[in-house]
Amino acid sequence: MRNKLGRYMSSIDVFKIEKRMLEYNTLILAEEGAGKTNLACKIRNFVMDNEVPTLYLDFSDSNEDEIEIRYKDEHFNYIRFEESAAFEEELAKLIQEKKHIYMAANPKYFSNKKDLKSKLSQTIGQKDLVENYYYFFHDIENLNGFYTKFEDFLLYMLSFSNLMKYGFTFLAQPHSTFESQQVKLLFTFLYLGKCSNLDYFNTARLKTLQKNIFFHQQRTAHRTLLFSDIRSDFVQIDEYRFEE
Secondary structure (H helix, E strand, O other): OOOEEEEEOOOOOEEEOOHHHHHOOEEEEEOOOOOHHHHHHHHHHHHHHOOOOEEEEEOOOOOHHHOOHHHOOOOOOEEEOOOOHHHHHHHHHHHHOOOOEEEEOOHHHOOOOOOOOOHHHHHHOOHHHHHHOEEEEEOOOHHHOHHHHHHHHHHHHHHHOOOOOOOEEEEEOOOHHHHOHHHHHHOOEEEEEOOOOOOOOOOHHHHHOOOOEEEEEEEOOOOOOOOOOEEEEEEEEOOOOOOO
């Protein structure tokens, strides 16, 4: 079981995740080069080790040859979103076989109207995926237009997040969108690092963090009437290396 992600900076304790992680949402928020992809890959390995199928949505719309080698293991099944019968047939086959899916998608397919749900949102919100898959939402180039159509996607996340059997992991660069209290409530585990705008998180240390070091916030497992306490630590994530 690949549940050991690294170590705590303030002690000799190993930083690892528990099975309950599968049921909650994680936000990995950091600038380019901070180690978001590395951390997400290690979380993905943990999910797969628990025999849960994964849907990895790459909103940079990457070609297959542009995807990092660490994702191209025996569980790698690449597909590119398009509004076509051929795409729907290929996706349906992967879902039926409960295969791990790496889907490249262009954010242009999201709707920019509140009352119009896009075909992309309908596709990734279909029942068989929502009920059986753990999601990864990976947005690298958010400055190139992702957030101009973010509302359709955000409303989609808010509408189904409480209905999913499993949680999801969202990777993004710092953006004022994440200051929304509604968005913050979506996530139970919260990773922050290398933020360029200190207004986002009100801590000067985040800007100075080295690669693969994150400010980690996690809700404890102790139940309360409202929300469980949040534990905060700095953690260093081990570099994941995949060999062909």
